[in-house]
Amino acid sequence: xxxxxxxxxxxxxxSASEATMxxxxxxxxxxxxxxxxxxxxxxxxxxxxxxxxxxxxxxxDAAVDSLKRVFEEAEQQIPDVxxxxxxxxxxxxxxKRTSRNSFxxxxxxxxxxxxxxxxxxxxxxxxxxxxxxxxxxxxxxxGWYWGAGFSGRSVDSMHFEVADETVERLFGPRx
Numbered sequence: 339x340x341x342x343x344x345x346x347x348x349x350x351x352x353s354a355s356e357a358t359m360x361x362x363x364x365x366x367x368x369x370x371x372x373x374x375x376x377x378x379x380x381x382x383x384x385x386x387x388x389x390x391x392x393x394x395x396x397x398x399d400a401a402v403d404s405l406k407r408v409f410e411e412a413e414q415q416i417p418d419v420x421x422x423x424x425x426x427x428x429x430x431x432x433x434k435r436t437s438r439n440s441f442x443x444x445x446x447x448x449x450x451x452x453x454x455x456x457x458x459x460x461x462x463x464x465x466x467x468x469x470x471x472x473x474x475x476x477x478x479x480x481g482w483y484w485g486a487g488f489s490g491r492s493v494d495s496m497h498f499e500v501a502d503e504t505v506e507r508l509f510g511p512r513x
Contacts, residue, residue: 341466341486341495347474348487351501354448356440358502362509366445367431371438374431376447384429384447392420395428397447400508401500402428404480405450412476419469426451426458426496435461436492449499459495466495473498481507 359366367377376384386396391409395402405428413420429447434440443449453459454469466486474484481504485497500508 339466339468339471341464341493342471344487347478348483348501349478351478351481351483351503353483353485353488354443354499354502354505358505359441359443359446359448362505363446366441369431369433369438369441372432373427376429376431376445378446380446392423393425395425395450397428397450401448404482404500404504408473408476408480408482411479412473415476416472419472422454423452423469423473424454426453443499448505449497451494451496452498453496461494461497462491463495464493470495480504 363380364378368374380398383399384396385399385402387394388396388402390402390406391413395405397405409420428444428450430442430444432442432445434442451458452470452473454467459465459467470486474486477484477498481501482498483501485494485499488494
């Protein structure tokens with residue numbers, strides 16, 4: 339299905355900027371095209387194999403706790419969607435797919451990619467899985483930004499990340 343108009347989601351939320359993430363957590367590791375290990379100063383805050391409801395994830399402790407809350411609330415209202423959701427990953431130290439000079443927010447374990455069925459929706463597509471559309475309000479309520487709000491070839495309807503405002507609220511203002 340088509341991604342809805344941008345003014346219908348992500349209200350008062352913005353994508354977590356690389357500057358915010360670097361100021362608060364430092365470099366996560368080596369910037370490359372493939373996933374690498376977390377070597378940054380925050381690595382003691384990474385939790386692994388945590389059950390968040392529909393699957394297990396590894397990521398930054400507060401982001402994983404928040405993700406649990408998203409799925410707990412969604413389970414109460416749309417259990418069929420939660421039962422069908424799959425993840426293409428959360429923690430992955432790497433460069434953005436569309437900007438090799440910047441870290442992906444997956445690098446700090448504060449972003450997750452979700453899909454339904456057998457196929458992911460490719461980045462840059464103006465389409466989304468209905469399940470991601472149904473989950474978006476639960477993520478937004480918890481302070482996560484939906485990547486369907488990115489523009490141009492960066493639009494990423496399977497991507498959800500802890501919003502800039504939420505990162506600053508949870509971890510303090512940037513230096």
